[in-house]
Amino acid sequence: MAQQELEARLRREGEGEALNIWRNAEAEAAQLRREAALKIDQQRQAAADRLQGENAEQHAAALSAGRKQAQSCRLQAEEALAERLKVTAQQLLEELAQAGGTPLFQALAAEIPVYAWQQVKVNPRDAVAARNAFPSATIVTDKEISAGLEVESSDKRIRIINSLEKRLIHIWPELLPDLFKEIRPMAGER
Numbered sequence: 001m002a003q004q005e006l007e008a009r010l011r012r013e014g015e016g017e018a019l020n021i022w023r024n025a026e027a028e029a030a031q032l033r034r035e036a037a038l039k040i041d042q043q044r045q046a047a048a049d050r051l052q053g054e055n056a057e058q059h060a061a062a063l064s065a066g067r068k069q070a071q072s073c074r075l076q077a078e079e080a081l082a083e084r085l086k087v088t089a090q091q092l093l094e095e096l097a098q099a100g101g102t103p104l105f106q107a108l109a110a111e112i113p114v115y116a117w118q119q120v121k122v123n124p125r126d127a128v129a130a131r132n133a134f135p136s137a138t139i140v141t142d143k144e145i146s147a148g149l150e151v152e153s154s155d156k157r158i159r160i161i162n163s164l165e166k167r168l169i170h171i172w173p174e175l176l177p178d179l180f181k182e183i184r185p186m187a188g189e190r
Contacts, residue, residue: 005096005099009092009095009096013088013092014084014085014088014179014183015183015186017084017088022077022081022183022184022186022187023187024077026074026077026187026188028073028077029070029073029074029077032066032069032070032073033066033070035066036062036063036065036066036067036069036070037066039062039066040059040062040063040066043058043059043062044059078180081180081183082176082180085176085179086168086172086176089168089172089175090165090168093146093147093164093165093168094146096146096147096164097123097125097146097147097164098125100147102126102129104147105122105126105129105130105147105148105149106129106133108147108148108149108162108163109129109130109133109134109149109162111162112149112151112160112162113160115151115153115158116136116153116154117134117136117137117151117152117153118137118138118152118153118154118156119137119138119139119140119151119152120133120134120137120138120139120140120149120150120151120152121140121141121142121145121149121150121151121152122139122140122141122142122145122148122149122150123141123142123143123145123146123147124141124143126147126149127139127141130149134151137151144165145163145165146163146164146165147163147164148161148162148163148164148165148166148167149161149162149163150162150163
């Protein structure tokens with residue numbers, strides 16, 4: 001449930017910003033390609049008097065350098081976009097947590113195995129629900145947890161984190177390529 005809402009929200013919130021970043025990166029890459037093409041044309045003219053083999057080497061080197069620069073520019077743009085999308089996703093977790101309320105906390109808490117947990121860390125908003133779900137545990141509040149919980153055994157050898165933040169961390173490697181697949185057509189990419 002939270003993953004689908006997160007994906008939908010990311011699509012809506014990130015499309016405008018992502019599209020602008022993508023277009024800027026593509027424009028910069030296109031400029032690099034134009035400059036590389038201009039450089040190639042200049043080299044062709046200068047090399048007209050030289051042997052064809054020498055000209056072909058220079059052409060290939062300039063084209064390769066232009067491609068490498070364009071590829072590097074695109075990679076940097078994708079990394080910047082990925083980071084912005086991740087920050088946006090992290091910011092949306094609080095909204096999802098508030099929308100899910102106590103039922104979301106209860107669903108996440110129900111996934112934790114039954115055990116005599118010593119400490120349960122939750123968002124202050126979920127402290128009452130945590131006391132009800134884990135009456136013998138010490139409840140610690142942490143605003144860094146938007147929704148969910150972190151439980152720990154008395155010997156601190158067992159620790160389970162079942163929070164929206166941790167779920168985002170785990171799903172991000174699968175989610176990011178899907179987001180890029182949706183963004184690329186908007187930017188005129190294949």
